Amino acid sequence: MKNLRSFFSARETPFYYYDLELLDATLMALSSANRYGYHVHYALKANNNTPILERIKKAGLGVDCVSGNEVKIGLEHGFKSSNIVLAGVGKTDKEIGYAIDQNIFSFNVESIQELEVIDEIAGKKGKKANVSIRINPAIEAGTHHYITTGAKGNKFGISGEQLLESLDLLKSLSNVHFIGLHYHIGSQITDLNRFKNLCERVNHLQKELQAAGFSLPHLNVGGGLGIDYENPQEHPIPDFEAYFRVFHEHLKLLPDQEVHFELGRSIVGQCGTLVTRALYLKESDHSNFLILDAGMTDLMRPALYQASHKIVSLSEAQNTRQYDVVGPICESSDAFGKSITLPETKRGDILMICSAGAYGETMKNSYNARDLAPAYYSE
Numbered sequence: 293m294k295n296l297r298s299f300f301s302a303r304e305t306p307f308y309y310y311d312l313e314l315l316d317a318t319l320m321a322l323s324s325a326n327r328y329g330y331h332v333h334y335a336l337k338a339n340n341n342t343p344i345l346e347r348i349k350k351a352g353l354g355v356d357c358v359s360g361n362e363v364k365i366g367l368e369h370g371f372k373s374s375n376i377v378l379a380g381v382g383k384t385d386k387e388i389g390y391a392i393d394q395n396i397f398s399f400n401v402e403s404i405q406e407l408e409v410i411d412e413i414a415g416k417k418g419k420k421a422n423v424s425i426r427i428n429p430a431i432e433a434g435t436h437h438y439i440t441t442g443a444k445g446n447k448f449g450i451s452g453e454q455l456l457e458s459l460d461l462l463k464s465l466s467n468v469h470f471i472g473l474h475y476h477i478g479s480q481i482t483d484l485n486r487f488k489n490l491c492e493r494v495n496h497l498q499k500e501l502q503a504a505g506f507s508l509p510h511l512n513v514g515g516g517l518g519i520d521y522e523n524p525q526e527h528p529i530p531d532f533e534a535y536f537r538v539f540h541e542h543l544k545l546l547p548d549q550e551v552h553f554e555l556g557r558s559i560v561g562q563c564g565t566l567v568t569r570a571l572y573l574k575e576s577d578h579s580n581f582l583i584l585d586a587g588m589t590d591l592m593r594p595a596l597y598q599a600s601h602k603i604v605s606l607s608e609a610q611n612t613r614q615y616d617v618v619g620p621i622c623e624s625s626d627a628f629g630k631s632i633t634l635p636e637t638k639r640g641d642i643l644m645i646c647s648a649g650a651y652g653e654t655m656k657n658s659y660n661a662r663d664l665a666p667a668y669y670s671e
């Protein structure tokens with residue numbers, strides 16, 4: 293911590309700091325837990341910084357993208373097009389055309405109309421596009437409702453029934469190759485039973501598809517494994533062993549069927565920290581405010597999902613106090629936590645907002661004409 297304190301103190305705040313050794317250790321743990329030959333695609337939306345992507349590529353992962361630009365970033369960082377999947381409910385014709393030109397591994401198709409558009413665009417190019425159909429299994433992920441994606445009423449994918457009703461159409465489209473099913477039920481899922489429920493839904497639909505004469509070579513079960521935001525120091529690496537075991541034990545695979553995952557947060561979440569300084573302290577009748585120079589423009593998750601990130605103070609004070617920790621943005625939702633116990637803090641003290649590696653920088657913005665926080669790395 294001593295070295296970090298001087299590294300942090302010498303720099304203008306706020307900024308992101310990444311522990312690349314922790315990222316490497318996380319990638320090692322992921323790879324040793326994957327004893328089943330699963331294909332893991334990194335969800336690039338979680339963090340697309342070059343040093344991070346370089347390590348992920350070196351570890352042999354593919355990428356999961358949600359826009360043409362993300363496909364481009366993946367390719368520019370050396371990921372093979374045969375290891376790239378593209379999801380998204382609103383793919384534009386331009387993005388579809390680009391991904392077809394790049395020969396990506398598969399489109400994760402989110403509506404019947406999109407399927408027809410991909411078929412048409414591929415036909416014009418004289419190509420055949422691989423497609424997996426994204427299924428909304430209508431199960432609860434037990435996470436904040438803004439980050440469930442496979443529950444009733446979510447915009448993602450189509451129902452299993454809709455797929456079964458569309459099989460004749462699928463057979464009739466000559467420019468798409470129906471290779472698999474795709475699922476992703478949500479993010480920051482800590483109850484592994486939710487994934488067991490997913491496996492049961494997958495098994496059920498696979499049985500119906502087989503009865504209809506479809507044996508698909510690929511199954512993509514998405515990502516969503518959560519991290520420990522409360523105790524990041526105690527649990528810096530998620531339990532990938534237990535996670536993969538759920539799928540190994542509960543998925544009923546067809547002979548030679550390949551399984552794909554799309555993990556984001558669990559790979560990069562814990563290696564990133566938002567480093568900030570105390571700007572002002574202000575007591576009112578109701579609150580004791582600690583006003584930071586980092587805010588919701590740097591890390592949006594607390595304002596958007598009432599998410600809580602552990603705050604660590606580098607103050608050396610012995611006594612503690614409770615603070616309402618807020619940012620400088622002109623929004624009352626710009627707060628990192630209420631009644632947080634911290635060492636007594638004074639203007640200029642450095643604080644770390646932990647577990648900010650995933651959906652931190654990729655969601656940062658310049659509202660209030662703010663500067664974008666830069667990134668530094670442990671190497």
Ligand SMILES: Cc1ncc(COP(=O)(O)O)c(C=O)c1O
Nearest residue numbers: 335476479515516554555556557
């Ligand atoms: C389609 C898709 N795949 C994968 C992910 C990655 O999720 P996570 O970062 O929770 O692993 C997301 C984000 O929720 C997603 O929307």
Ligand SMILES: N[C@@H](CCCC[NH3+])C(=O)O
Nearest residue numbers: 439441479480593650651
């Ligand atoms: N952005 C969300 C996760 C959603 C990912 C995309 N479906 C978060 O910060 O937790």
